[in-house]
Amino acid sequence: MTSLTYWSQLQPSPRLNSVAEALAARVRDPVWLMARQWQLGEFEGADAGSPAFVRITSHADRLASVKLGATTVPLASAQLLEPLVEAEPLGPDLATSVEIGQAFEALVNTTVRDLFRGAYAIGPADASTDPATARFLAVCAGRAVDGVALYAAAKKAQQQNQPLPPVPVLDQSLRSAASQAIATFLQWVEATWGAPGSDEPPAWDANRLEYAPTVSAGGLTLGATPDAESTLDWYAFDVIDGAVQPTPSTPPTPSPGATTVSVIPGHVRFRGMPNARWWDFETSKTDFGAILPDPRDLAKLLFADFMLLHGDDWYLAPLDVPTGSLCSIDRLTVTDVFGVVTSISRADADAGPRWTLFSTINRGASGLAPFLVVPSSAAAASIEGDAVEEVHLLRDETADMAWAIEHIVESPIGAARVEPLPPLSAPPSGVPAPWWYELMTPLPPSWFPLLPQQLPSGAVALIAGTVEGGPREPSGRLVRRLSANGFQLPEEEIGRAGIRLQRVACRTRSSDGGMHLWIARRKAIGAGEASSGLRFDRVSASAEQT
DSSP: OOOOOOOOOOOOOOSSSOOHHHHHOOOSOHHHHHHHHHHTTGGGOSOOSOEEEEEEEEEEEEOOEEEETTEEEEOOTTOOSHHHHHOOOBOOOHHHHHHHHHHHHTTSOHHHHHHHHHHSBOOOOOTTOOHHHHHHHHHHTTTSBOHHHHHHHHHHHHHTTOOOTTGGGSOHHHHHHHHHHHHHHHHHHHHHTOOBOOOOOTTEETTTTEEOOEEEETTEEEEEOOOTTOOOOGGGEEEEESOOOOOOSSOOOOOTTOEEEEEOOEEOOOTTOOOSSTTOOOOSSSOGGGOOOOTTOHHHHHHHHIIIIIGGGOEEOOOOOOSSEEEEEEEEEEEETTOOEEEOOOTTOSSSSOOOSSOEEETTTTEEESSEEEOOOOGGGOEEEEEEEEEEEEEETTTTEEEEEEEEEEOTTSOEEEOOOOOOOOOOTTOOSSEEEEEEOOOOTTEEEEEEEEOTTSOEEEEEOOOTTSOOOOSSHHHHHHTSTTOOEEGGGSOTTOEEEEEEEEEEEOTTSOEEEEEEEEEEEOOOOOOOOOOEEEEEEOTTTO
16 A cells, blocks of 8 residues: 655744844843742742752761671772672582683693693593583593692692692702792682682571671671672661661761862753753653553652652752762751852651651661761672572472472583473383382472471471482582581571572672672572472373273
8 A cells, every 4th residue: 555655844934144033032021020920929939049069078987897607807998799798619610620720731831731631630521421521521631630629739738838749750940830830820719719619608698598798887787688689789788786876966066087078069860851951952762741650659659740840959969988988977068059058967867757768777776877888889880691500499388398499500511501300200111010000209300308397496497308219419509508417497488489599600890900700699589389299109000001
């Protein structure tokens, strides 16, 4: 079908050669406008003076240390928290071993390299090796140094002050160079990867399946509760110990180490806001006319009221605050264009109904702390990879138990591998009978039972159960801790929606340009309940009978 295209075009037709007169937008009768302002009571307003400058007096207390489990680690200036709190020991997979070994080979010559390849060799594949690992070993076995094994042996030799084999068999000209290469290798591994191992992160609370670090600053102890992304931003901290001065209703006397700055405030700006200039055309990226709030949606109504009516009455006064500190505002005064000085108190200073946004909770006093936490967080500049391990914790109400399911695990070469689905129940081979009996339906190797047990205190905990054939060894780290002997997980930690735990590789750069790599754990809501299909004392018909 033929279509017709048409458009409209505005073409100005000025009477003069210049458009300056039209752009001036002169007021022909300013007295009439002033009379209208008087008639509407605008001259009686108390907020007629616009702010000229703002004077801010503040002081900051540096975050001194962080407690990870039973270990207290001092914090350097602007040191990132996430790599320090969330980092876990490096898993000694084959790909990492080869990569670390190649870093050592780059420090020595061919003669020394060949000796170390023989002493710390990557072994060949065997009959139990999976195809992906077998292909990897076909290339690397016998051709690379096992870096993890070399690091462990070199670290032990350093602690015992003994030479590392095969260094003693080298001649004098190569022995000194090899010893220097080993020392450089140890420093590089610890600075880049950390010590290899399979231990839990020190700050990981296995009973709550979350990180539980504490930070000390200014005589206070702050507990951190990371969000689902395990970020440690300002809202993750609450005061749990220490005397917090109450928020004063009047501006206090500045602290001895306080600093005072004067800044020029600027208007609050947002996309789609009416432009201040007369002839500045506005874009249509934000359509406020498309806002259709429900009368019960107070948040959207307040937001629209702020944008359309009161947005031009709000100002921002910038204040540079050092990262990794607690910032307290001692005094804030605003001087308007008429020279009137107004002292501004905290919005949450009143004991009655109050409004606050960036306040820190004081758990001990059930109140608010009069400072803002400015942690050195990597939340805004962190790059995450795919999950290297994923575990689903689900309830099975039919069996009155819970399951820890390994959905994604690390393969021997460090790659993510999806575990197979539960197998279907099938009769044994060579059974001539039309019916066959099974004591228990087969259970997939990635499903680990968690059985309820009542504690002496009356609470119910989940402990690792056993299946037919004896205990099985988990493939990943998360279930290994849950299935440890004597470990008890509080039952309330696994709700009806379940939990999804992940281990994710993260990378970021600090303010000095240094690169940080670590493995972080994520906790999210699961996909609901599940059933393993586990049945006992079951009689089934064979294919011929059905």
